[in-house]
Amino acid sequence: MEQTSVLSVRKIVITGILAAIAILLGVTRLGFIPVPNISGNATIMHVPAILGGVMEGPIVGALIGTIFGLFSFLQATSPIFKNPLVSIFPRIWIGVVAYYAYVGSRRAFGEIPALAIAGVLGTLTNTVLVLSMAVITKLIPIEVIPSIIPQAIAELIIAAIITVVVVGGWKRIESGSGGASV
Protein backbone atom coordinates (compact mmCIF):
# COMPACT_ATOMS: atom_id res chain seq x y z
CA MET A 1 0.00 0.00 0.00
CA GLU A 2 1.36 3.40 -0.97
CA GLN A 3 1.89 5.81 1.84
CA THR A 4 -0.49 8.74 1.41
CA SER A 5 1.03 12.17 1.05
CA VAL A 6 0.73 14.91 3.64
CA LEU A 7 -0.67 17.11 0.86
CA SER A 8 -4.05 16.21 -0.64
CA VAL A 9 -4.92 17.04 -4.25
CA ARG A 10 -7.03 19.92 -2.96
CA LYS A 11 -4.16 21.38 -0.96
CA ILE A 12 -1.70 21.04 -3.85
CA VAL A 13 -4.02 22.79 -6.29
CA ILE A 14 -5.13 25.61 -3.96
CA THR A 15 -1.49 26.28 -3.02
CA GLY A 16 -0.44 26.42 -6.68
CA ILE A 17 -3.33 28.67 -7.72
CA LEU A 18 -2.94 31.15 -4.85
CA ALA A 19 0.83 31.23 -5.34
CA ALA A 20 0.16 32.08 -9.00
CA ILE A 21 -1.97 35.04 -7.91
CA ALA A 22 0.72 36.19 -5.47
CA ILE A 23 3.31 36.10 -8.27
CA LEU A 24 0.91 37.86 -10.66
CA LEU A 25 0.17 40.67 -8.19
CA GLY A 26 3.92 41.15 -7.86
CA VAL A 27 4.73 41.34 -11.56
CA THR A 28 1.79 43.47 -12.71
CA ARG A 29 2.13 46.24 -10.12
CA LEU A 30 -1.56 45.70 -9.32
CA GLY A 31 -0.37 44.43 -5.96
CA PHE A 32 1.00 47.86 -5.11
CA ILE A 33 -1.26 50.65 -3.92
CA PRO A 34 0.31 54.11 -4.02
CA VAL A 35 0.68 55.71 -0.58
CA PRO A 36 2.39 58.94 0.42
CA ASN A 37 5.55 57.79 2.24
CA ILE A 38 9.17 56.80 1.72
CA SER A 39 8.53 53.38 0.17
CA GLY A 40 5.72 54.78 -1.97
CA ASN A 41 3.59 51.66 -2.06
CA ALA A 42 1.40 49.57 0.18
CA THR A 43 1.26 45.94 -0.86
CA ILE A 44 -1.45 43.30 -1.08
CA MET A 45 0.84 40.57 -2.46
CA HIS A 46 0.76 38.74 0.86
CA VAL A 47 -3.04 38.37 0.81
CA PRO A 48 -3.01 35.02 -1.08
CA ALA A 49 -0.91 33.55 1.75
CA ILE A 50 -3.50 34.73 4.30
CA LEU A 51 -6.35 33.29 2.20
CA GLY A 52 -4.51 29.98 1.81
CA GLY A 53 -3.87 29.76 5.55
CA VAL A 54 -7.47 30.52 6.45
CA MET A 55 -8.99 28.20 3.85
CA GLU A 56 -6.66 25.20 3.81
CA GLY A 57 -4.58 25.33 6.97
CA PRO A 58 -1.09 26.35 8.12
CA ILE A 59 0.93 24.15 5.74
CA VAL A 60 -0.75 25.60 2.65
CA GLY A 61 -0.37 29.11 4.08
CA ALA A 62 3.34 28.53 4.76
CA LEU A 63 3.94 27.09 1.28
CA ILE A 64 2.21 30.00 -0.49
CA GLY A 65 4.20 32.42 1.64
CA THR A 66 7.45 30.61 0.80
CA ILE A 67 6.76 30.70 -2.96
CA PHE A 68 5.75 34.37 -2.72
CA GLY A 69 8.97 35.04 -0.79
CA LEU A 70 11.12 33.15 -3.28
CA PHE A 71 9.73 35.14 -6.18
CA SER A 72 9.98 38.41 -4.34
CA PHE A 73 13.66 37.53 -3.71
CA LEU A 74 14.37 36.44 -7.29
CA GLN A 75 12.54 39.37 -8.90
CA ALA A 76 13.37 42.09 -6.39
CA THR A 77 14.89 45.26 -7.76
CA SER A 78 15.10 46.89 -4.33
CA PRO A 79 18.22 46.41 -2.20
CA ILE A 80 16.00 45.79 0.84
CA PHE A 81 14.24 42.78 -0.65
CA LYS A 82 17.31 41.39 -2.44
CA ASN A 83 18.13 39.60 0.79
CA PRO A 84 16.66 36.19 1.62
CA LEU A 85 16.43 37.04 5.33
CA VAL A 86 14.07 39.90 4.50
CA SER A 87 12.19 38.55 1.51
CA ILE A 88 11.77 34.81 2.19
CA PHE A 89 11.93 34.08 5.93
CA PRO A 90 9.18 36.51 7.12
CA ARG A 91 6.76 35.41 4.41
CA ILE A 92 6.67 31.79 5.58
CA TRP A 93 4.80 32.83 8.73
CA ILE A 94 2.02 34.98 7.18
CA GLY A 95 -0.33 32.10 6.40
CA VAL A 96 0.55 30.20 9.57
CA VAL A 97 -0.35 33.16 11.80
CA ALA A 98 -3.48 33.88 9.74
CA TYR A 99 -4.67 30.29 10.19
CA TYR A 100 -4.23 30.25 13.97
CA ALA A 101 -5.74 33.73 14.29
CA TYR A 102 -8.79 32.58 12.33
CA VAL A 103 -9.25 29.30 14.18
CA GLY A 104 -8.57 30.91 17.56
CA SER A 105 -11.03 33.76 17.18
CA ARG A 106 -13.79 32.06 15.18
CA ARG A 107 -15.58 30.68 18.21
CA ALA A 108 -15.40 33.85 20.26
CA PHE A 109 -16.19 36.50 17.66
CA GLY A 110 -17.96 34.70 14.81
CA GLU A 111 -16.94 33.97 11.25
CA ILE A 112 -16.70 37.45 9.71
CA PRO A 113 -14.71 39.16 12.52
CA ALA A 114 -12.43 36.12 12.66
CA LEU A 115 -11.62 36.54 8.96
CA ALA A 116 -10.87 40.22 9.52
CA ILE A 117 -8.63 39.35 12.50
CA ALA A 118 -6.80 36.76 10.36
CA GLY A 119 -6.26 39.40 7.67
CA VAL A 120 -4.95 41.93 10.18
CA LEU A 121 -2.65 39.52 12.07
CA GLY A 122 -1.34 37.94 8.85
CA THR A 123 -0.46 41.37 7.51
CA LEU A 124 1.10 42.41 10.83
CA THR A 125 3.29 39.28 10.67
CA ASN A 126 4.52 40.34 7.26
CA THR A 127 5.12 43.99 8.19
CA VAL A 128 6.71 43.37 11.59
CA LEU A 129 8.97 40.50 10.48
CA VAL A 130 10.10 42.19 7.24
CA LEU A 131 10.94 45.42 9.05
CA SER A 132 12.67 43.63 11.94
CA MET A 133 14.78 41.57 9.55
CA ALA A 134 15.65 44.71 7.57
CA VAL A 135 16.72 46.45 10.79
CA ILE A 136 18.61 43.37 12.08
CA THR A 137 20.53 43.06 8.81
CA LYS A 138 21.12 46.85 9.08
CA LEU A 139 19.57 47.53 5.70
CA ILE A 140 17.36 50.29 7.05
CA PRO A 141 17.87 52.29 10.26
CA ILE A 142 15.23 51.98 12.99
CA GLU A 143 14.67 55.75 12.71
CA VAL A 144 12.94 55.22 9.35
CA ILE A 145 10.23 52.92 10.78
CA PRO A 146 7.72 55.65 11.85
CA SER A 147 7.39 56.76 8.22
CA ILE A 148 6.19 53.25 7.33
CA ILE A 149 3.35 53.20 9.90
CA PRO A 150 0.70 54.87 7.65
CA GLN A 151 1.46 52.35 4.93
CA ALA A 152 1.22 49.50 7.44
CA ILE A 153 -2.20 50.72 8.58
CA ALA A 154 -3.39 50.94 4.96
CA GLU A 155 -2.16 47.37 4.36
CA LEU A 156 -3.94 46.07 7.48
CA ILE A 157 -7.28 47.55 6.40
CA ILE A 158 -6.95 46.38 2.78
CA ALA A 159 -5.98 42.84 3.78
CA ALA A 160 -8.84 42.60 6.30
CA ILE A 161 -11.38 43.74 3.70
CA ILE A 162 -10.12 41.41 0.97
CA THR A 163 -9.97 38.41 3.33
CA VAL A 164 -13.53 38.98 4.54
CA VAL A 165 -14.95 39.61 1.08
CA VAL A 166 -13.17 36.77 -0.73
CA VAL A 167 -13.38 33.99 1.87
CA GLY A 168 -16.81 35.13 3.00
CA GLY A 169 -18.01 35.23 -0.59
CA TRP A 170 -16.52 31.86 -1.42
CA LYS A 171 -17.98 30.17 1.62
CA ARG A 172 -21.23 32.13 1.07
CA ILE A 173 -21.37 33.44 4.55
CA GLU A 174 -24.29 35.77 5.04
CA SER A 175 -22.80 39.03 6.12
CA GLY A 176 -24.49 41.26 8.63
CA SER A 177 -26.32 38.50 10.43
CA GLY A 178 -23.26 37.69 12.54
CA GLY A 179 -23.86 33.96 12.48
CA ALA A 180 -22.17 31.75 9.97
CA SER A 181 -23.98 29.54 7.52
CA VAL A 182 -21.20 27.71 5.78
Added chain:
Amino acid sequence: MDEFELARYVTIGQYLPLDSRVHRMDPRFKLVAFTALVVAVTFTPSYIGNAVLLVLISYLVVLARIPFGYALSGLKPALPVLLLLMALQMIFYTEGFAGPAAGIACVPLFKVWLIEPTTCSLKLALVSAARFIELLMLTSLLTLTTTTTELAHGVERLFAPLQRRINFPAHELALILTIALRFVPTFAEELERIMKAQVSRGARIGGYGRFRVIQNTKALLPVLVPLFMNAFRRAEDLILAMEARCYVGGRGRTHYTELHSTQADYLGLALALGIAILVLAMPWPW
Protein backbone atom coordinates in the same frame (compact mmCIF):
# COMPACT_ATOMS: atom_id res chain seq x y z
CA MET B 1 -5.37 51.15 -23.17
CA ASP B 2 -1.80 50.36 -22.16
CA GLU B 3 -2.67 49.78 -18.55
CA PHE B 4 -4.80 46.78 -19.51
CA GLU B 5 -2.06 44.84 -21.22
CA LEU B 6 -0.87 42.87 -18.26
CA ALA B 7 0.37 39.73 -19.95
CA ARG B 8 3.41 41.46 -21.34
CA TYR B 9 4.66 42.33 -17.86
CA VAL B 10 4.82 38.67 -16.98
CA THR B 11 8.51 38.04 -17.35
CA ILE B 12 8.79 34.83 -15.39
CA GLY B 13 10.92 32.26 -17.10
CA GLN B 14 13.17 34.89 -18.64
CA TYR B 15 15.41 32.18 -19.97
CA LEU B 16 18.33 32.99 -22.28
CA PRO B 17 18.64 29.97 -24.57
CA LEU B 18 22.41 29.76 -24.88
CA ASP B 19 24.77 26.85 -24.71
CA SER B 20 27.20 27.15 -21.83
CA ARG B 21 28.54 25.12 -18.95
CA VAL B 22 26.23 26.97 -16.56
CA HIS B 23 23.20 26.25 -18.76
CA ARG B 24 24.08 22.58 -19.00
CA MET B 25 24.66 22.13 -15.27
CA ASP B 26 22.34 19.62 -13.64
CA PRO B 27 19.54 21.71 -11.99
CA ARG B 28 19.95 19.83 -8.69
CA PHE B 29 23.61 20.80 -8.47
CA LYS B 30 22.85 24.30 -9.69
CA LEU B 31 20.23 24.83 -6.96
CA VAL B 32 22.57 23.67 -4.20
CA ALA B 33 25.46 25.76 -5.54
CA PHE B 34 23.15 28.78 -5.88
CA THR B 35 21.88 28.39 -2.31
CA ALA B 36 25.43 28.04 -0.95
CA LEU B 37 26.52 31.23 -2.71
CA VAL B 38 23.40 33.16 -1.61
CA VAL B 39 24.13 32.16 2.01
CA ALA B 40 27.77 33.18 1.62
CA VAL B 41 26.83 36.58 0.18
CA THR B 42 24.17 37.20 2.82
CA PHE B 43 26.42 36.49 5.79
CA THR B 44 29.82 37.87 4.74
CA PRO B 45 30.55 41.20 6.42
CA SER B 46 34.10 41.70 5.05
CA TYR B 47 35.55 43.59 2.09
CA ILE B 48 37.75 40.67 1.04
CA GLY B 49 34.99 38.08 1.30
CA ASN B 50 32.72 40.20 -0.85
CA ALA B 51 35.49 40.88 -3.35
CA VAL B 52 36.12 37.13 -3.69
CA LEU B 53 32.42 36.49 -4.22
CA LEU B 54 32.10 39.38 -6.68
CA VAL B 55 34.95 37.99 -8.76
CA LEU B 56 33.56 34.44 -8.65
CA ILE B 57 30.02 35.52 -9.59
CA SER B 58 31.28 37.77 -12.39
CA TYR B 59 33.30 34.82 -13.67
CA LEU B 60 30.16 32.66 -13.62
CA VAL B 61 28.24 35.33 -15.57
CA VAL B 62 31.01 35.32 -18.19
CA LEU B 63 31.03 31.53 -18.20
CA ALA B 64 27.25 31.50 -18.81
CA ARG B 65 27.82 33.89 -21.75
CA ILE B 66 25.23 36.32 -20.37
CA PRO B 67 25.91 39.97 -21.27
CA PHE B 68 26.76 41.94 -18.11
CA GLY B 69 24.26 44.65 -18.95
CA TYR B 70 21.57 42.01 -19.02
CA ALA B 71 22.58 40.36 -15.75
CA LEU B 72 22.68 43.76 -14.06
CA SER B 73 19.56 45.21 -15.70
CA GLY B 74 17.93 45.52 -12.28
CA LEU B 75 20.64 47.86 -11.01
CA LYS B 76 19.69 51.04 -12.87
CA PRO B 77 16.09 51.36 -11.63
CA ALA B 78 17.28 50.50 -8.09
CA LEU B 79 20.06 53.07 -8.03
CA PRO B 80 18.10 55.95 -6.35
CA VAL B 81 16.87 53.65 -3.56
CA LEU B 82 20.32 52.09 -3.21
CA LEU B 83 21.99 55.49 -2.81
CA LEU B 84 19.32 56.66 -0.35
CA LEU B 85 19.81 53.52 1.74
CA MET B 86 23.60 53.90 1.67
CA ALA B 87 23.23 57.50 2.87
CA LEU B 88 20.90 56.41 5.68
CA GLN B 89 23.31 53.65 6.71
CA MET B 90 26.22 56.13 6.77
CA ILE B 91 24.23 58.53 8.96
CA PHE B 92 22.55 56.18 11.41
CA TYR B 93 24.80 53.11 11.71
CA THR B 94 28.03 54.75 12.88
CA GLU B 95 28.99 51.49 14.58
CA GLY B 96 28.82 49.51 11.34
CA PHE B 97 28.12 45.77 11.55
CA ALA B 98 29.27 45.31 15.12
CA GLY B 99 31.59 48.21 15.86
CA PRO B 100 33.39 48.52 19.21
CA ALA B 101 31.68 45.39 20.53
CA ALA B 102 33.70 43.33 18.07
CA GLY B 103 36.86 45.17 18.99
CA ILE B 104 36.98 47.14 15.76
CA ALA B 105 37.88 50.78 16.12
CA CYS B 106 35.59 53.06 14.14
CA VAL B 107 37.42 56.16 12.92
CA PRO B 108 35.22 59.17 12.14
CA LEU B 109 35.63 60.31 8.54
CA PHE B 110 34.27 63.85 8.82
CA LYS B 111 31.64 65.73 10.75
CA VAL B 112 28.92 67.99 9.38
CA TRP B 113 26.47 69.19 12.05
CA LEU B 114 25.13 65.98 13.65
CA ILE B 115 26.18 63.72 10.82
CA GLU B 116 29.37 61.84 11.55
CA PRO B 117 30.04 58.86 9.28
CA THR B 118 32.81 56.50 10.39
CA THR B 119 34.94 53.89 8.65
CA CYS B 120 32.52 51.30 10.06
CA SER B 121 29.40 52.89 8.61
CA LEU B 122 31.19 53.36 5.28
CA LYS B 123 32.01 49.66 5.32
CA LEU B 124 28.41 48.77 6.12
CA ALA B 125 27.14 50.89 3.22
CA LEU B 126 29.71 49.58 0.74
CA VAL B 127 29.30 45.93 1.77
CA SER B 128 25.49 46.22 1.58
CA ALA B 129 25.74 47.69 -1.92
CA ALA B 130 28.19 44.96 -2.97
CA ARG B 131 25.86 42.31 -1.58
CA PHE B 132 22.98 43.77 -3.57
CA ILE B 133 24.99 43.66 -6.80
CA GLU B 134 26.21 40.12 -6.09
CA LEU B 135 22.70 38.87 -5.36
CA LEU B 136 21.33 40.66 -8.42
CA MET B 137 23.86 38.85 -10.61
CA LEU B 138 23.34 35.52 -8.84
CA THR B 139 19.55 35.54 -9.22
CA SER B 140 19.84 36.65 -12.87
CA LEU B 141 22.32 33.85 -13.36
CA LEU B 142 19.89 31.26 -12.01
CA THR B 143 16.78 32.50 -13.82
CA LEU B 144 18.53 33.23 -17.13
CA THR B 145 20.26 29.86 -17.38
CA THR B 146 17.55 27.55 -16.03
CA THR B 147 14.08 26.94 -17.42
CA THR B 148 11.22 26.83 -14.93
CA THR B 149 10.65 23.18 -15.83
CA GLU B 150 14.27 22.39 -14.99
CA LEU B 151 13.85 24.22 -11.68
CA ALA B 152 10.76 22.19 -10.79
CA HIS B 153 12.53 18.96 -11.73
CA GLY B 154 15.57 20.04 -9.75
CA VAL B 155 13.52 20.73 -6.61
CA GLU B 156 11.72 17.42 -6.95
CA ARG B 157 14.81 15.25 -7.44
CA LEU B 158 16.80 17.13 -4.84
CA PHE B 159 14.27 16.29 -2.14
CA ALA B 160 13.35 12.85 -3.52
CA PRO B 161 15.55 11.00 -0.99
CA LEU B 162 13.67 12.77 1.81
CA GLN B 163 10.38 11.67 0.27
CA ARG B 164 11.51 8.05 0.50
CA ARG B 165 12.69 8.34 4.10
CA ILE B 166 10.40 10.75 5.95
CA ASN B 167 7.56 11.15 3.43
CA PHE B 168 8.61 14.72 2.64
CA PRO B 169 6.31 15.89 -0.21
CA ALA B 170 9.03 16.56 -2.82
CA HIS B 171 6.94 15.51 -5.79
CA GLU B 172 3.99 17.56 -4.54
CA LEU B 173 6.17 20.65 -4.11
CA ALA B 174 7.33 20.37 -7.70
CA LEU B 175 3.72 20.01 -8.82
CA ILE B 176 2.72 23.10 -6.81
CA LEU B 177 5.51 25.10 -8.46
CA THR B 178 4.44 23.88 -11.89
CA ILE B 179 0.78 24.77 -11.26
CA ALA B 180 1.76 28.22 -9.95
CA LEU B 181 3.94 29.02 -12.97
CA ARG B 182 1.42 27.54 -15.37
CA PHE B 183 -1.42 29.73 -14.11
CA VAL B 184 0.36 33.09 -13.95
CA PRO B 185 -0.21 33.89 -17.68
CA THR B 186 -3.78 32.53 -17.50
CA PHE B 187 -4.61 34.78 -14.58
CA ALA B 188 -2.90 37.72 -16.27
CA GLU B 189 -5.28 37.34 -19.19
CA GLU B 190 -8.22 36.87 -16.88
CA LEU B 191 -7.27 39.96 -14.90
CA GLU B 192 -7.08 41.92 -18.12
CA ARG B 193 -10.57 40.78 -19.08
CA ILE B 194 -11.99 41.64 -15.66
CA MET B 195 -10.41 45.11 -15.73
CA LYS B 196 -11.83 45.85 -19.17
CA ALA B 197 -15.24 44.54 -18.15
CA GLN B 198 -15.34 46.72 -15.04
CA VAL B 199 -14.05 49.81 -16.84
CA SER B 200 -16.67 49.39 -19.56
CA ARG B 201 -19.23 49.51 -16.75
CA GLY B 202 -17.82 52.80 -15.55
CA ALA B 203 -15.27 51.66 -12.95
CA ARG B 204 -12.11 53.66 -12.42
CA ILE B 205 -9.11 51.53 -11.54
CA GLY B 206 -6.39 53.34 -9.64
CA GLY B 207 -4.93 56.62 -10.74
CA TYR B 208 -6.30 58.63 -7.83
CA GLY B 209 -2.84 59.79 -6.76
CA ARG B 210 -0.79 59.01 -3.67
CA PHE B 211 -2.91 60.81 -1.12
CA ARG B 212 -6.22 59.11 -1.79
CA VAL B 213 -5.40 55.69 -0.41
CA ILE B 214 -9.02 54.78 0.34
CA GLN B 215 -10.19 55.52 -3.21
CA ASN B 216 -7.28 53.60 -4.68
CA THR B 217 -8.09 50.61 -2.50
CA LYS B 218 -11.82 50.71 -3.17
CA ALA B 219 -11.08 50.83 -6.88
CA LEU B 220 -9.15 47.55 -6.63
CA LEU B 221 -11.93 45.53 -5.02
CA PRO B 222 -14.15 45.12 -8.13
CA VAL B 223 -11.10 43.64 -9.85
CA LEU B 224 -9.58 41.56 -7.06
CA VAL B 225 -12.73 39.85 -5.83
CA PRO B 226 -13.73 38.41 -9.26
CA LEU B 227 -10.07 37.45 -9.81
CA PHE B 228 -9.98 35.38 -6.62
CA MET B 229 -13.44 33.92 -7.25
CA ASN B 230 -12.51 32.84 -10.78
CA ALA B 231 -9.24 31.42 -9.47
CA PHE B 232 -11.08 29.29 -6.90
CA ARG B 233 -13.52 28.12 -9.57
CA ARG B 234 -10.58 27.05 -11.74
CA ALA B 235 -8.99 25.36 -8.74
CA GLU B 236 -12.19 23.35 -8.14
CA ASP B 237 -12.21 22.28 -11.81
CA LEU B 238 -8.59 21.18 -11.61
CA ILE B 239 -9.16 19.31 -8.34
CA LEU B 240 -12.13 17.50 -9.87
CA ALA B 241 -10.18 16.63 -13.01
CA MET B 242 -7.21 15.30 -11.03
CA GLU B 243 -9.34 13.31 -8.63
CA ALA B 244 -11.44 11.90 -11.48
CA ARG B 245 -8.20 10.57 -12.97
CA CYS B 246 -7.19 9.08 -9.61
CA TYR B 247 -4.09 11.23 -9.25
CA VAL B 248 -1.66 9.88 -6.68
CA GLY B 249 1.52 11.81 -6.14
CA GLY B 250 4.74 10.95 -4.49
CA ARG B 251 6.53 7.65 -4.19
CA GLY B 252 6.60 5.17 -6.99
CA ARG B 253 6.01 7.65 -9.80
CA THR B 254 8.40 7.40 -12.71
CA HIS B 255 9.56 10.36 -14.75
CA TYR B 256 9.57 11.31 -18.38
CA THR B 257 12.88 13.13 -17.97
CA GLU B 258 15.78 11.71 -16.03
CA LEU B 259 18.52 13.94 -14.71
CA HIS B 260 22.10 12.81 -15.25
CA SER B 261 24.98 14.39 -13.39
CA THR B 262 28.43 14.57 -14.90
CA GLN B 263 31.87 15.16 -13.45
CA ALA B 264 31.61 18.84 -14.38
CA ASP B 265 28.50 19.11 -12.18
CA TYR B 266 30.40 17.74 -9.16
CA LEU B 267 33.31 20.04 -9.93
CA GLY B 268 31.07 23.11 -10.17
CA LEU B 269 29.30 22.22 -6.95
CA ALA B 270 32.61 21.63 -5.16
CA LEU B 271 33.88 25.00 -6.35
CA ALA B 272 30.76 26.86 -5.15
CA LEU B 273 30.67 25.06 -1.79
CA GLY B 274 34.42 25.44 -1.31
CA ILE B 275 34.38 29.18 -1.91
CA ALA B 276 31.23 29.66 0.18
CA ILE B 277 32.81 27.85 3.14
CA LEU B 278 36.14 29.62 2.65
CA VAL B 279 34.47 33.04 2.59
CA LEU B 280 32.29 32.33 5.62
CA ALA B 281 34.85 30.53 7.79
CA MET B 282 37.92 32.72 7.31
CA PRO B 283 38.37 35.58 9.80
CA TRP B 284 39.16 38.20 7.16
CA PRO B 285 41.02 41.19 8.60
CA TRP B 286 39.07 43.77 6.54
